[in-house]
Amino acid sequence: xxxxxxxxxxxxxxxxxxxxxxxxxxxxxxxxxxxxxxxxxxxxxxxxxxxxxxxxxxxxxxxxxxxxxxxxxxxxxxxxxxxxxxxxxxxxxxxxxxxxxxxxxxxxxxxxxxxxxxxxxxxxxxxxxxxxxxxxxxxxxxxxxxxxxxxxxxxxxxxxxxxxxxxxxxxxxxxxxxxxxxxxxxxxxxxxxxxxxxxxxxxxxxxxxxxxxxxxxxxxxxxxxxxxxxxxxxxxxxxxxxxxxxxxxxxxxxxxxxxxxxxxxxx
Amino acid sequence: xxxxxxxxxxxxxxxxxxxxxxxxxxxxxxxxxxxxxxxxxxxxxxxxxxxxxxxxxxxxxxxxxxxxxxxxxxxxxxxxxxxxxxxxxxxxxxxxxxxxxxxxxxxxxxxxxxxxxxxxxxxxxxxxxxxxxxxxxxxxxxxxxxxxxxxxxxxxxxxxxxxxxxxxxxxxxxxxxxxxxxxxxxxxxxxxxxxxxxxxxxxxxxxxxxxxxxxxxxxxxxxxxxxxxxxxxxxxxxxxxxxxxxxxxxxxxxxxxxxxxxxxxxxxxxxxxxxxxxxxxxxxxxxxxxxxxxxxxxxxxxxxxxxxxxxxxxxx
Ligand SMILES: Nc1ncnc2c1ncn2[C@@H]1O[C@H](COP(=O)(O)OP(=O)(O)OP(=O)(O)O)[C@@H](O)[C@H]1O
Ligand SMILES: [Mg+2]
Numbered sequence: 143x144x145x146x147x148x149x150x151x152x153x154x155x156x157x158x159x160x161x162x163x164x165x166x167x168x169x170x171x172x173x174x175x176x177x178x179x180x181x182x183x184x185x186x187x188x189x190x191x192x193x194x195x196x197x198x199x200x201x202x203x204x205x206x207x208x209x210x211x212x213x214x215x216x217x218x219x220x221x222x223x224x225x226x227x228x229x230x231x232x233x234x235x236x237x238x239x240x241x242x243x244x245x246x247x248x249x250x251x252x253x254x255x256x257x258x259x260x261x262x263x264x265x266x267x268x269x270x271x272x273x274x275x276x277x278x279x280x281x282x283x284x285x286x287x288x289x290x291x292x293x294x295x296x297x298x299x300x301x302x303x304x305x306x307x308x309x310x311x312x313x314x315x316x317x318x319x320x321x322x323x324x325x326x327x328x329x330x331x332x333x334x335x336x337x338x339x340x341x342x343x344x345x346x347x348x349x350x351x352x353x354x355x356x357x358x359x360x361x362x363x364x365x366x367x368x369x370x371x372x373x374x375x376x377x378x379x380x381x382x383x384x385x386x387x388x389x390x391x392x393x394x395x396x397x398x399x400x401x402x403x404x405x406x407x408x409x
Numbered sequence: 410x411x412x413x414x415x416x417x418x419x420x421x422x423x424x425x426x427x428x429x430x431x432x433x434x435x436x437x438x439x440x441x442x443x444x445x446x447x448x449x450x451x452x453x454x455x456x457x458x459x460x461x462x463x464x465x466x467x468x469x470x471x472x473x474x475x476x477x478x479x480x481x482x483x484x485x486x487x488x489x490x491x492x493x494x495x496x497x498x499x500x501x502x503x504x505x506x507x508x509x510x511x512x513x514x515x516x517x518x519x520x521x522x523x524x525x526x527x528x529x530x531x532x533x534x535x536x537x538x539x540x541x542x543x544x545x546x547x548x549x550x551x552x553x554x555x556x557x558x559x560x561x562x563x564x565x566x567x568x569x570x571x572x573x574x575x576x577x578x579x580x581x582x583x584x585x586x587x588x589x590x591x592x593x594x595x596x597x598x599x600x601x602x603x604x605x606x607x608x609x610x611x612x613x614x615x616x617x618x619x620x621x622x623x624x625x626x627x628x629x630x631x632x633x634x635x636x637x638x639x640x641x642x643x644x645x646x647x648x649x650x651x652x653x654x655x656x657x658x659x660x661x662x663x664x665x666x667x668x669x670x671x672x673x674x675x676x677x678x679x680x681x682x683x684x685x686x687x688x689x690x691x692x693x694x695x696x697x698x699x700x701x702x703x704x705x706x707x708x709x710x711x712x713x714x715x716x717x718x719x720x721x722x723x724x725x
Contacts, residue, residue, distance in 0.1 A: 206622050225628055232626040238619035241722055242641045252627040255637070285723035303627070 151179035151215075152307065152339050153203060158212035160198050160365075172198040174364035176212070182306070185333055185340045187350035187357045189396065195365025196343045197311050203341065204232055204309050216307065228256060230307035231300030231338075235315050237292035239284035245295050246271065246280040252303040263302075270298040273332055290321040294328070301336060308333075311343045323381075326352055330379060347400070351392045352379060359399045369399040461497055468494050495691040500698065503691040516692060520678060520699040527674040527700075528707055530590055531662040534597020535655055541598065542605025542650065549606075550613045550639070567603050571661070574599065575668035582669075593665035593674070600661035604653035612646025613639045645722070648715040655708045663700070675700045 155178040162170045172195040180186050188196045201207035203214055205221035216224035224230060231252070239248045246267045253263035271277045274294040284292055293313055300308060314322045326349060333340055344350050350357045354373050361368040373392055375383060383389055471489025478485070487493060508519035545563075549556035566574075575596050582592030616624075616638050624638050663676035671677065679700065682693040 204626060206625060225626065228628055230626070232623065234619050234623065236617075236619050238617070238623050240620070240638070240641065242644075242719075244721070251637070255627050255629050255633050283721050283723070 150181070152182040152217060153178070153180040153341070154213075154215040155179070155199075155203070156213050156215075158199070158202060158209045158214060160195070160202060160207065161210045164210065171364035173202070173209070174366055176365070176367060178358065178367065178370075180339060180341065182339050183337060185330075185353055185355045186342065187354040188341065188343045188360060189345065189347065189350045189357050189400070190360030190365070190368075191362050191400070192345060194360045194362035196345075196360060198365065199360075200309055200311050200341060200343055204230060224307075228252060228303045229305055230309055231303065231305040233293070233296050233300045233308070233310040233313040235312040237284070237289075237296040239292055239295055239299070241284055243283075244280065245276065245282050245284065245287070248284065248295060249298045249302050251299060256303060266302055267298075270302045271295075273301070273335065274298045274328065290317050290325060293317065293325065297329070297332065301332070301338070306338060308336075308338045308340045310340065312345070313342075314349070315344075322349070323384075327380070329353065330377065334377065347393055347396050348384070351375075351389060351396060352384060357396055359396065371396055371399060464494070465497060468496070492687070492690055495694060499691045500694045503689065503695045504699075516695060517699070520675065520696055523673065523678045524675045524699055524703045526590075527662050527666065527676060528659070528703060530593045530665070530674070531597050531655075531658040531707065533594040534599075534661060535601050535651075535658040537594065538598035538601025538658060539605045539651060539654055542602040542654070543609055543647070545602070545606045546609035546613060547635070549610050556610075563603060563606065566599070571596070571600070571664050572668075575664055579665070579669045589669040589671040590673075592669050593662055593671065596665035596668075597658040597661035600657035601654035604657065605647070605650040608646045608650030608653075609643055612643025615646065616642045644718060648711070648719070651711055651715075652708060655711050656704065659704050659707060675703070 155176050158173055158176040159171070160173040162168075162172060176199060188199060190196055198207060202209045203216065203221060205225040214221050217227075217229050219227070219229070239245075240251070243251070246264070249267040249270050250263045253266055258266070268277065268280065271280055274297055276291060276294055276298070279287060279291065279295075284295065287295065293316075296313070300310075314325055317325065330353060342350075342353060351373055357369075357371045357373060358367055359369040359371065360366065371392075375386070375388055375392065467485075467487075468489045471485050471494075476485045476488055477483065491499070504517040504520075505515050507513050508516045545559075549560070578595050578599065579589070579592045582589070582595065613635075620638060620642070621634075624634050629637065662674070663679075666674035666676035667680055675696065679693065679696050682689070682696050686693055
């Protein structure tokens with residue numbers, strides 16, 4: 143591979159805008175003129191205040207919403223073609239598992255839809271459950287699992303068809319602090335095991351700093367990219383990483399990009 | 410079957426009453442819910458005993474006070490003589506007596522035979538009506554114009570009194586040379602399809618946004634979306650509809666028998682005993698009792714099916 147190929151973006155966003163209810167008095171400009179290039183293997187966090195358009199941007203990438211302007215390219219294809227080829231997996235804030243299917247059969251679902259035969263998909267599902275450390279729960283039903291475990295199943299499900307891209311919209315948002323930090327660690331391990339490109343939506347600064355190789359900071363109304371901050375803390379990151387001065391420096395830098403320079407005023 | 414009013418309850422998520430509570434984390438299999446089940450059957454037995462006691466108690470008080478509340482002189486709403494309210498023992502005894510002078514089979518086995526005729530008609534009607542309901546709901550899911558165009562007519566079909574519809578169906582059936590039970594089945598189906606249609610449609614549209622978006626994200630086609638997501642989501646609703654349809658189909662079969670002049674069925678038997686009420690009031694009560702119990706068994710069989718189909722769900 144040549145250098146230019148390595149840095150060729152796996153996800154390219156060119157001048158993307160999204161307006162809801164255009165032409166009515168309820169018109170909202172959720173995204174305006176977004177440019178973003180994501181290279182293979184990056185762990186990108188989209189960070190910004192509530193309502194700045196993070197989910198909307200992610201949904202435009204995943205062909206769950208259509209931009210009103212600009213273009214998105216995934217693996218050199220339109221989002222629709224990429225979706226149809228199952229180039230990406232998606233994890234939502236709610237796990238969204240199918241209640242009537244066992245954990246294993248939930249993980250098999252993308253493969254079943256793709257027409258993979260029973261034996262192969264079963265094997266693959268068990269491999270995925272191993273990845274998220276839930277092998278012994280394969281035969282449980284989703285409602286028998288805790289929220290964090292359900293979210294891990296959702297991650298296994300999203301990865302079961304071997305996508306090159308993983309989209310995650312606040313997947314840990316509903317979890318308590320301890321579970322959240324534990325799953326952040328797991329997520330980094332899974333990311334390095336699977337070599338996927340991750341686009342991760344969050345509004346937690348420390349979560350973004352801990353996980354990401356790059357943080358895209360967004361500002362609200364209309365949603366724009368305010369900054370793109372490389373996080374050069376070395377991987378593998380561990381609980382110790384959270385205690386390093388470099389970690390806190392990064393958190394401060396991101397916070398400034400979000401709110402502007404610190405002052406003595408109350409926030 | 411006056412006991413079974415079919416107030417269509419809102420198409421709730423789960424038709425079954427008791428959700429066996431299971432601890433959220435552990436069990437690989439749902440724990441066999443012996444405890445709650447036993448409590449439920451005991452409760453049912455107590456309720457039945459209480460109802461019986463109420464009947465006999467009311468009758469005893471009326472006999473002692475000459476059907477008037479002492480001191481106030483108010484009359485009891487229902488007279489308590491043996492003609493109006495036969496003893497429970499008389500009702501049960503009547504079941505063991507010959508059904509009529511002409512033949513020696515007991516009233517009980519006569520009623521069971523007639524009831525099985527009716528339930529067979531009701532069951533065929535339920536199956537036919539439910540199939541129609543499922544197909545209609547699926548068609549309505551995908552075609553807004555058809556739904557909007559047809560729904561008012563379906564609603565209208567259910568508000569026209571059955572006593573007007575039943576003879577028409579019977580006459581059409583007779584003209585086409587079909588045996589009378591076909592018309593009866595048709596009437597049962599006519600009542601059964603509606604709750605199935607409504608509940609199934611609601612169930613097919615019940616998947617949450619996150620489920621639908623996930624399905625889209627893994628590129629399901631229309632057929633996969635229907636079979637892997639919408640139909641499984643709809644099942645609890647379908648069963649709620651089927652329960653309503655089951656009671657409605659029994660009502661339909663009984664009313665149908667009265668119109669069809671089949672000479673068979675529990676509806677026929679009830680009409681005959683009502684006609685000869687003064688000769689043996691306990692026979693009418695016995696017939697109603699058997700019909701009611703049969704109706705309960707019919708609907709509960711469906712409940713069994715429901716529990717089987719929804720056994721892995723939290724709410725089942
Ligand atoms: N379907 C929709 N119809 C109309 N407006 C919408 C729709 N979806 C989002 N919006 C608007 O677009 C803007 C961005 O919404 P979005 O959900 O992308 O925000 P977000 O950054 O994900 O916020 P949060 O952190 O709270 O999830 C909001 O102002 C919202 O009201
Ligand atoms: Mg959001």
